[in-house]
Amino acid sequence: MKPEDFDYISKMLKDKSGLVLTRDKSYLLESRLMPLARKRGFKGLDDLIGQLRRRDLALEKEITEAMTTNESFFFRDSKPFDQFRQVVLPNLIKTRASRRSFRIWCAAASSGQEPYSLGMILKEESARLAGWRHEIVGTDLSTEILRKARAGLYSQFEVQRGMPMQLLVKYFKKKDDMWEIDPAIRAMVQFKEWNLLEDLRPLGQFDVVYCRNVLIYFDQPTKAHVLEAISKQMTDDGVLYLGGAETVLGVSSAFKPIPGQRGVYAVARPHEMKSLGEGG
Known part of the structure; x- marks a missing residue:
């Protein structure tokens, strides 16, 4: 070339x-x-x-x-999902008790494995979430990959990558040579075509955002821009998940690391910036 x-x-x-x-x-x-x-x-x-x-x-x-890289698999890296189930979800149940609702956004959702993984977690916790409203939004800039995500059909190879056997048996059924996810799980996720460089405000506000393994493809100014835009769509106590090789440190002051939780970040509002700076 x-x-x-x-x-x-x-x-x-x-x-x-x-x-x-x-x-x-x-x-x-x-x-x-x-x-x-x-x-x-x-x-x-x-x-x-x-x-x-x-x-x-x-x-x-x-x-x-x-x-665009569309690498994705169910419960990828496991820890961000374990941490959500064990720490973030119980905290949401406690802090959102008055309104009994929360929203999750999976940015760069690819073929749907990440948001569907979260859907299965919420389904497994349905007893604790009785009477609650929760929404999972998955976005990606690729029309074709979102078509696959909405279909909820996966190959044997795709369901073998990270999927616990008990969840495969419980939430999937064989359809020819593919595996189809339970319609109830599919209905929990709303997929939208969206570019992270575009105006994010129409997406609304979120309590939890997964934006994993996306920033690694951007330069520093673009990373800073995207993180700032994401922070504005999050609640004051919102939680952001990044990929294992990604960080906000030295990139953006819109988020701060959560002590003891690698790859998990809290929103840092303007009034917090000074004290954060003084602290290190």
Whole structure:
């Protein structure tokens, strides 16, 4: 791929999705875009890029989706789900007792495993949540991956990755060579097409946000922008989950680490900033 073509596509990707690609990732760009070029009927990448330079908005979206990593599996890394069930959920039940409701947002929900994992946890805790209203919102910028998420159909390989056997038996049924999640769990999750770089206010306010393994693809200014925007959509005592390789430290003052809880952060409101700064 010509350097100028790489620069053109990488700038478009950053503008559209926040994804940062360096020159050493040109092989990744080519491997992801060649299938798209064939699907579109182009002879090769040169023709695809030529069409892209004509500001083909549909092609821009297809390229952005092709370059977005959609790696996901049920109860990924387990600890963020164990911590939610053992610490955050009991706290929500205590602090939200007057309104008996809470909302959870899974940003970059991919093919749905993360929000459905949370749905199964809430279903398992249904006795404690009798009379409560809870909502799980899963967002992603990919139309195609959200179609898969809404369908709730997963391969044998997908349900084997992280899924406890007792939950597979309880909440899935075999459908041909796939596994279909229980309609009751599927109904607990509302999927929406959304880009983290866009205005998040229409999504409403959340008590818990999972934004895991997303920030690693952004540069520092974009990370700071996204974290600030997310914080504004959270309750004052809201909880944010990031991926194991991600942190807010040195990136944003919108959140503060929760002591003893790796990868879990509390909202830091403006009136708290000074004291946080003085503390370290």
